[in-house]
Each structure stands twice: as C-alpha cells, then as structure tokens.
Amino acid sequence: MMNKSYKVNEIKPAWKLIIHGIIALYAMLCVVPFFLVVAISFTDEKTLGLNGYSFIPAKLSFDAYSYILSGSSMVLQAYGITILATFVGTFLGLLVTSLYAYAISRKDFRYGRFFTGYAAVTMLFSGGLVPWYLVCTQLLHLNDTFYALIIPYLINAFFVIIMKTFFQSGVPDSIVESAKLDGAGEFRIFFSIVTRISLPAFATVGLFLALTYWNDWWLPMMFIEDQSLVNLQFLLYRIQNNMVFLTSSLVSADASASVADMPAESARMAMAVLATGPIILAYPFVQKYFVKGLTLGAVKG
Amino acid sequence: MSKAGNRVKSSPSFVREFNKNKSLFLMVLPGALLFFLFSYLPMPGVLIAFKDMKFFSSNLFVNFFNSEWVLFENFKFFINSPDAWIITRNTISYNLAFIVLGNIFAVALAILLDEIKSKYFVKAYQSALLLPYILSWIILSYILYAFLSPDLGFINKSILEPLGLPSVMWYSETKYWPYILFLLNTIKYTGYNTIIYLAAIAAIDESYYEAAAIDGANKLQQIRKITVPMLSGIVIVMILLGVGRIFNSDFGLFFLTPMESGALFNVTNVIDTYVFRALRGTGDIGMSAAAGLYQSAMGFICIITVNWIIKRYDPEKAIF
Numbered sequence: 001m002m003n004k005s006y007k008v009n010e011i012k013p014a015w016k017l018i019i020h021g022i023i024a025l026y027a028m029l030c031v032v033p034f035f036l037v038v039a040i041s042f043t044d045e046k047t048l049g050l051n052g053y054s055f056i057p058a059k060l061s062f063d064a065y066s067y068i069l070s071g072s073s074m075v076l077q078a079y080g081i082t083i084l085a086t087f088v089g090t091f092l093g094l095l096v097t098s099l100y101a102y103a104i105s106r107k108d109f110r111y112g113r114f115f116t117g118y119a120a121v122t123m124l125f126s127g128g129l130v131p132w133y134l135v136c137t138q139l140l141h142l143n144d145t146f147y148a149l150i151i152p153y154l155i156n157a158f159f160v161i162i163m164k165t166f167f168q169s170g171v172p173d174s175i176v177e178s179a180k181l182d183g184a185g186e187f188r189i190f191f192s193i194v195t196r197i198s199l200p201a202f203a204t205v206g207l208f209l210a211l212t213y214w215n216d217w218w219l220p221m222m223f224i225e226d227q228s229l230v231n232l233q234f235l236l237y238r239i240q241n242n243m244v245f246l247t248s249s250l251v252s253a254d255a256s257a258s259v260a261d262m263p264a265e266s267a268r269m270a271m272a273v274l275a276t277g278p279i280i281l282a283y284p285f286v287q288k289y290f291v292k293g294l295t296l297g298a299v300k301g
Numbered sequence: 302m303s304k305a306g307n308r309v310k311s312s313p314s315f316v317r318e319f320n321k322n323k324s325l326f327l328m329v330l331p332g333a334l335l336f337f338l339f340s341y342l343p344m345p346g347v348l349i350a351f352k353d354m355k356f357f358s359s360n361l362f363v364n365f366f367n368s369e370w371v372l373f374e375n376f377k378f379f380i381n382s383p384d385a386w387i388i389t390r391n392t393i394s395y396n397l398a399f400i401v402l403g404n405i406f407a408v409a410l411a412i413l414l415d416e417i418k419s420k421y422f423v424k425a426y427q428s429a430l431l432l433p434y435i436l437s438w439i440i441l442s443y444i445l446y447a448f449l450s451p452d453l454g455f456i457n458k459s460i461l462e463p464l465g466l467p468s469v470m471w472y473s474e475t476k477y478w479p480y481i482l483f484l485l486n487t488i489k490y491t492g493y494n495t496i497i498y499l500a501a502i503a504a505i506d507e508s509y510y511e512a513a514a515i516d517g518a519n520k521l522q523q524i525r526k527i528t529v530p531m532l533s534g535i536v537i538v539m540i541l542l543g544v545g546r547i548f549n550s551d552f553g554l555f556f557l558t559p560m561e562s563g564a565l566f567n568v569t570n571v572i573d574t575y576v577f578r579a580l581r582g583t584g585d586i587g588m589s590a591a592a593g594l595y596q597s598a599m600g601f602i603c604i605i606t607v608n609w610i611i612k613r614y615d616p617e618k619a620i621f
Binding site: 011015016019020022023024026027028029030031033034036037040048049051052053054055095096097099100102103104106108109110111115118119121122124125126127128129130131132133134135136138139140141151152154155157160185186187190211214215216217218221222233236237240241265268269272275276279280283284287290291 | 318322324325326328329331332333335336338339340341342343344345346347349350356359360361362364410413414416417422424425426427428429430431432433435436437438439440442443444446447448450452453454455457458459462488491492496520552553557560561573576577580581586589590593594596597601604
C-alpha cells in the first residue's frame with residue numbers, strides 16, 4: 001500500500017521525527033491502557049487493596065489465573081460456548097454469505113439485481129428493536145437456545161456486498177464459462193474454483209464474522225437466561241456489574257476454595273485478559289486481510 | 302453466457318429463468334430466507350407501536366391480532382416523558398461531535414501517517430491503532446474501569462492521591478462523561494477510519510505531488526491543494542453516511558462504559574439504550590416500540606435526505 005517512492009519530495013528529518021512522535025503518542029493511547037488491565041491481573045490481591053490499580057505490580061502474583069483455570073465450571077463453559085459459537089457461526093456465515101454474494105455477482109443471473117436490492121434494503125430500513133426482538137422470541141423461539149447466539153448474525157448486507165465486489169473483480173467470467181462447458185454444475189464451480197481463487201475475500205469476511213461472534217454480548221443479553229448458555233463476553237458483563245457473579249462462577253465447582261481468599265479484583269481483570277487473548281494472538285496473522293477488507297469496504301462506501 | 306436483455310415481468314419467463322438457473326436460486330435461498338426473517342418480517346412490526354401489546358400466547362401473530370389498537374397513546378406517553386427530549390438531544394449531539402471531530406482527526410492522522418515512508422512503521426502504527434477496534438466494548442469498559450474505579454482506579458489512586466487532590470467519583474459525576482464518551486469513541490474508531498483515508502491517499506497519483514514539488518510547493522501547500530481536495534469526495538460520503546445514521550448510536554459505548562450508572566443517565570442515555578431499557582428492563586413494550594418507531598422514522602427521513610444530497614453532488618455515490 002505504501003510503496004510510493006519520493007525523492008524530490010521527502011520532508012525534513014526533523015519534521016519526520018515530530019510526525020513520528022505525534023503518531024507514536026496516539027498509538028500508545030490505543031495500546032497502553034490495555035496493559036493496565038494485564039498488570040492488575042498479575043498483581044497480588046492485598047497489594048491491590050492497598051495501592052490501587054497500577055501499571056507496575058508491586059507484588060507479582062499468578063493467583064488470579066490459577067483460580068480461574070482451576071476447575072471453575074462456569075468460566076470454562078463460557079469459553080466453550082464462545083469458541084463453539086465463533087467456529088460454527090463463522091463457518092455457516094461464510095457459507096451463506098459467499099453463496100448469496102456469488103449468485104448475485106453472476107452476470108447471467110437475471111434476478112441478481114433483484115437479490116442485490118433485496119439485500120441492500122436491509123441496510124437502509126429496519127423495523128427497530130422491539131419487532132425484531134418479538135420475531136426472534138415469539139415466532140422463531142430463539143430464547144434460551146444456542147442458535148440464538150449464531151443465527152441472527154449469519155448474514156448481513158455489508159458483508160454480502162464486500163464479497164460480491166471481490167467476486168466481480170476476482171473471478172473472470174471465462175473461467176466460469178469454460179468450467180460450464182466442461183460439464184461442471186454451479187455448486188461444483190463454486191466450491192472447487194471460486195472458493196480457491198477468492199481466498200482473500202473469505203479471509204476478510206471470515207475474520208469480521210469471527211470477531212463479531214467472539215466479541216458478542218448483545219445476543220446473550222437479549223435472549224439468554226440459562227446459565228449454561230452464557231458466553232464469555234456476557235459473563236464478563238455480568239461480573240462487571242455484579243461481583244457476586246464472579247464469586248459464584250468461580251467457586252461453585254471447587255469446594256475447597258473459599259470465597260474469603262478469592263482474588264476477586266485481579267480475577268476479574270484476568271478474565272478480561274483471557275477473553276482478549278485469542279484475538280490478540282491471531283491479530284498479527286490476519287492484519288493484512290483486515291486492512292484489505294477495510295479499504296475494500298471503503299471503496300464501496 | 303446469454304446476455305439477452307429482455308425484461309422479466311411475465312411468469313413464463315420467470316419459470317424459464319428459474320429452470321435455467323436453479324442452482325443459483327438455490328444459492329441465494331438461505332441468505333434470502335435469513336434476510337426475510339430478521340430484516341423484512343420485523344418491518345411491518347412497527348405497527349406494534351400503535352397497539353397495546355398483550356401476550357396471550359407464545360405466538361406473535363395471535364398476540365398481535367388480539368391486542369387492542371391504541372393509536373397514538375404510546376407516543377403521547379413517550380413525547381410527554383422528560384426522557385424524550387434528553388435522549389434525542391444526547392443522540393444527536395454525540396453523533397454530530399463524533400462525525401465532525403472524528404473525521405477531521407482521522408484525516409489528519411492519515412495525512413501524517415502517509416508522510417512516514419517506512420512500510421514497517423506504518424504497519425506497526427496500523428496494528429496499534431486498530432487494537433481498540435477489535436476489542437469488544439465489554440473489554441473496553443473493563444479498561445475504563447481500571448482507570449476510573451472510585452476506590453482503586455489508576456487516576457484516583459496513582460495520580461490524584463499522590464498530588465494531594467481529592468478523589469473523583471467518576472461514575473456519578475455527569476460533567477466528565479461527554480468527554481469520556483468522546484475520547485472512547487475516538488480511540489475505538491479512529492484507527493478504522495484512518496486506514497480508509499490512508500488507502501484513499503495512497504490512490505492519489507504521485508505525479509501531482511512531484512509536479513507541485515518541482516513548482517516549489519511546500520508540504521503544507523501540497524496537502525491543502527492536492528490531498529485535501531482529492532480526499533473531499535470520500536470524506537463527504539463518510540460524513541453523509543454518518544448523518545444518515547444520526548439517530549442510531551453505538552449501544553455498547555453508551556450502555557456498557559458508564560456501567561449503567563443511573564446518576565449519569567442525563568448525559569449517557571440515548572435512544573438505543575432507552576429503547577432497550579424500556580423493553581428488557583421495565584418491560585414497557587408500548588413505550589419502547591413508540592420510541593423505536595420514532596427512531597426508525599427519523600432515521601428514514603435522514604437517509605432519504607442524505608441520499609438526495611449525494612445524488613445532487615455525485616450521482617455515482619448515491620446509495621439508491
């Protein structure tokens with residue numbers, strides 16, 4: 001993206017330094033606050049009570065993590081729900097979105113325009129929260145089901161349009177036509193040719209979907225009462241608002257642990273760190289697709 | 302393949318098209334069904350706002366048809382409540398601030414980033430700038446709490462206390478929240494917008510700058526006369542898209558980060574959080590639906606207006 005070669009037009013090193021300074025300062029504003037949460041999660045509970053939250057643990061402690069990871073059913077269960085919803089949701093979402101986008105990207109599909117409009121309208125108009133909620137709960141009966149954490153996010157028009165644009169520019173008509181002449185059906189063409197030459201499109205939308213599912217707390221907040229279906233983010237939400245939740249979700253399985261010596265403050269921050277972990281770890285690998293996807297989305301407005 | 306341009310209106314040609322492209326129809330089917338269930342089906346549901354919704358059974362249609370029409374009763378309650386004005390004011394003023402200052406900030410940052418000719422630095426900065434974007438509002442609310450917690454928070458404990466200043470009860474002082482919310486929104490979304498603008502700058506033809514430099518234009522002049530005008534198209538579209546959504550707000554920001562502190566509602570309550578609380582908290586479906594319809598209707602007017610403006614300015618970029 002930044003391959004320009006300036007020769008006549010380079011700015012002076014002093015200016016460059018100032019620019020670096022400004023951007024670095026802002027970049028730190030984005031990153032450094034997160035380290036506070038990490039630091040708290042590694043700080044000894046008594047020290048926290050005394051000194052408050054600080055960037056440098058006065059006394060290092062791993063109690064919070066060992067507490068969370070030692071046999072707490074609810075936290076592990078929430079982790080499991082989040083992982084399952086993320087995998088299933090991303091996979092199904094990609095399938096539904098890409099099939100739809102591919103069909104409407106085909107020039108010889110005469111109803112392609114209709115279905116493009118049909119998707120686009122949903123970006124502009126909505127019935128609002130109440131009718132949506134009532135359709136989900138009283139018609140589809142999604143409340144307190146695992147499906148509720150997946151189905152509502154499976155398709156959205158923005159991703160459809162991103163993928164359609166990819167297919168239009170990246171899948172030459174001639175390939176499709178020649179495959180057809182060779183006797184391949186549409187699904188065969190899609191799965192054995194299109195999916196292979198459009199990997200960046202799948203990576204971009206897949207990443208957005210995975211992020212949506214991993215970070216979701218809205219769907220469980222709307223639909224989930226059942227303790228066994230609570231996902232990570234929603235568990236964090238409940239803990240944030242009510243410390244009792246932390247106690248109950250950590251101690252329930254482990255009878256030997258007593259509530260009194262539970263590292264509550266550091267434990268909740270440790271849970272936030274654990275909920276972020278996989279995203280941060282995956283981040284460097286997927287960043288290039290992410291940036292690509294963003295800029296493509298921007299080109300389409 | 303066939304590029305026959307004959308119009309499709311009559312059913313026989315639809316049947317022919319369907320037979321020819323059965324597989325393609327099959328491909329759009331799951332998505333079309335999902336759009337229908339989650340987007341189209343709720344649309345006529347705005348009529349709930351004119352009903353006194355009662356729940357007789359677990360079937361939505363039974364409940365809907367058996368509920369009484371009360372016409373504008375729900376709206377009267379909503380408009381007469383003091384909340385109507387507060388949430389409208391908050392929603393619009395926060396959004397305006399986010400749109401105007403947020404875009405100025407992102408453009409400035411993109412221009413600065415473009416001046417850094419090192420690929421590695423740009424990549425590193427991009428990673429940092431995007432980090433808040435990929436974190437959920439829950440995590441961000443934890444980070445905020447780590448700073449603002451009244452008894453243990455970093456600001457009270459590690460900054461104000463050593464300076465001998467009194468602690469601030471952050472979660473009950475309304476005067477700080479407009480700034481806190483603005484700062485959070487900026488940190489979360491500026492990275493995203495900056496990358497979009499950076500891509501647009503990268504697409505500007507290099508020869509303009511070279512010609513300008515040879516003619517003796519300095520950097521500032523180049524930015525003013527080349528970069529900014531070339532970016533204005535996309536900036537205007539981004540602003541207009543923001544205006545089209547001015548009655549919607551980022552639920553996570555307004556609901557999670559103030560930790561639902563009632564003391565702050567005056568400056569943190571927006572239409573989205575109000576509708577949610579009326580629906581899930583107090584269970585006041587009528588009020589909630591009325592506020593939701595008010596939001597949808599105003600949003601509709603905004604989108605139509607914005608689209609009309611874009612059409613006059615650049616028909617290519619019109620949404621429909």
